[in-house]
Amino acid sequence: MRFCATAAAAQREGFRACKRCQPDAVPGSPRWNGRADVVARAVRLIGEGLVDREGVPGLASRLGYSVRQVERLVQAELGVGPLALARAQRAQTARLLIESSGMPLGEVAFAAGFASVRSFNATVASVFGMTPGALRERARGGVGYSPGRLLVRLPFRGPLHVEGLWGHLVATAVPGVEEWSGGVLRRSLRLPFGTGVVGLRRGDGVVWCELSLSDMRDVSAAISRCRWLLDLDADPVAVDEVLSHDEVLRPLVAAAGGRRVPRSVDPAEFVVRAVIGQQVSTAAARTVAGRLVEEFGEPVVDVGGGVSRLFPSMEVLAGVDPAALPMPGSRGRALVAVADALASGAVDVGVGSDWGAVRAGLSAVRGIGPWTVEMVMMRGVGDPDAFVPGDLWVRAGAERLGLPTAVSGLVEWSSRWRPWRAYAVQHLWALGDHEANRLPDLSGSSPAVVEGSA
Template sequence: MHEDFERCVRAVQAKDARFDGWFFTGVVTTGIYCRPSCPAVPPKPRNMRFHPSAASAQQAGFRACKRCRPDTSPGSPEWNVRADVVARAMRLIGDGVVDREGVPGLASRLGYSVRQVERQLRAELGAGPLALARSQRAQTARLLIETSALPLGQVAFAAGFASIRTFNETVAQVFGMTPSALRERARGGAVQAQAGMLRLRLPFRQPLCPDNLFGHLAATAVPGVEEWREGAYRRTLRLPHGSGVVSLRPGPVYVDCLLWLSDLRDLSRAISRCRWLLDLDADPVAVDELLSGDEVLAPLVAKAPGRRVPRTVDPAEFAVRAVLGQQVSTAAARTHAGRLVEAFGEEVVDPQGGGLSRLFPSMEVLAGADLSGVLAMPAARRDSVSRLASVLASGEVVLDVGADWEAARAGLSVLPGVGPWTVESVAMRALGDPDAFLATDLGVRQAAEGLGLPVSAGALTARARAWRPWRAYAVQYLWATGDHAINRLPVD
């Protein structure tokens, strides 16, 4: 979008928050870059320069606006709706792959050479993977500076910087202030969390309907791993350097996030996964505009606009839970998953004294586990769980935010006991494919029948072509026609 100069100018002049994250505006007379909705007086068009990423603006010599804080805007929805190499790379960079594995590791995951990845990212985003990762480290550093009491030296290494000197130089260049000045500036209005916790605000594009989003997560919560407590969804996190516990509470303009981590190097990954879980980088206006063009869906969209797709913080975990949930009730699926957790999950301490006690078992543990005395189900289904865990642990099938959607579908489809419903559920909620469609799902079929839509899988799939590329969101509106706990916020 950043190449459409006139459209970008109109968005800036209108201070349209819907375009936050789509592009960034560099102002040549001030040397700063802003989000489109910046409350300052818009600059003259001749002084505007548009960039596709914060990293691109930073490389061009602009520093972040202190008023609108463009580094905290929602991410571009482009990266979550596309399946090409640039979108996959951006999702992986957001999940910290460059920090952990370097650019060669990123390229290897994508199946391209380092040179090819560099070229494609620079062509579309104006910055290479190292610059994009550096921009993310700067944002993580700012969060730690402003929301924690950690010494600045610890902040530098927790944010992923190799040296304090690089940390100081990057923060000063990106934000136009030293780390100590940033902390001093934040002290006046910062919201303090309890000891050991970080309190963050996760922005999103409005509207957002929390009912099905948080309702689904709460209704399917696995005991010990997830819970709904005092108006918030809480769960444990398995992260690259350790474990974590997060509490997410819906609000009118942002999601309140209370986060505890055993290793602060996992902060950016934890935030990225929480945003992914809640689908916070979606563009609800574009989704609802298309779905409202269907006379059957239009009333459903008008009643509760802004439905998101409830996702997961761990794609492998969700795949196992999807197999456990085949042809059984939500309660039975929770019971099966809870038994796995009790038998094989690693113990954690809930820092808030709640009901969280374990991490979901790793695929390596499940692959070698004897499930016969744990899962009360047919032997064939237990074998399906074991086989799935084995191929995920070995890397034979890759399920992560940067996975190739069609390759993952193909890898899952050949596994015994994994049918179309499971494959599409994983594509929708674990891989984030916005066009995944559960034509055989009981709730979808019941909704279709009640709305006068075709009920057979083939006919309904044909009818749903008009909803592309947002069929996963159409599923949310169809599910919402039923009287099920997944469609409403729990009552404490």
């Protein structure tokens, strides 16, 4: 028996994943998603498709290291270099499109990031032991494809607590950018090569993802962001095991295991939304954000729903007069200041960002306090240990459980939840009578907790 750090390393040694249980069907790794070091940042950027777009030099530039140093670090930790990881990522995207869509195989090759059909055929045959055509035949064909649109399955590690995840995203949906209708969560996407609209709905052990893209080269990035939004690459078993060690949280975990952290498809967007949400109700924050979208957002076409705009870009918001914003002056100035920092690159909250630098950069913006910083770290940047002890609903949940409610006392108690405090927050939030804990429009839906396929 041999152990490999990644699917890419196993592939390099000549191994193939089981064709029945497909252990590599969930591409993300909780081990790397939950770390903040250089290699973890590299893995997240590769998963976002950066190497396909900019090569290893682009990856090194984003990380602030030389190409040689990045290759050495990744090789030492994972057993393969960045190019091999990117190749495995392309192979997984290709299999997803082959098995879950009716997209012509020639188009699949380029949508998955391959430079040629020949390299696509060779990689698929090498990694999966089957030709692309055989893979599709084995999966009994695709399920719905027209130019620019496709339907794919997003597997996950079960269990998945649905109401706590979708409920939060629905409750905070910004009009124009997001909508909930008929059991489908839809929203617009700003992607590397163009724009898109995604519709997400629950299935039997998967999440169905319907994509409408202006450029099919964005398939991999769009899928990665949708998985990130729903935290589908989390390891709920590992999280629940740690949280269950606390006798106070144990009953909550037993009753509602598999809670995920509701995230954002665009961390910069979430920073702005967090600033808007400072010291106001969820409904008020949605209203203000909706006004910003209506005035400054770019139009987008949604053939299947009511999504009409992209969230305003940071460049646009950085040039807005704070006095013209529908919020108190100090908050308006903070919004414009942080948008300018994000647009200029002074603060980087992207997938491969340095978490320490993010905290420091956001904290340096006047008008942004600890609550906003930690909310961004938790829901935007993805730090699984982010914690918001001063949050109203967190403190209310702590009080119901008989835990300390003072910030210092709650922080001390939370040390037993590390490194998964962001997930503990979801359990505390769920104790309150908030609309985010109730999912509307449940006609014909599946149970609140479903098992994953991988």
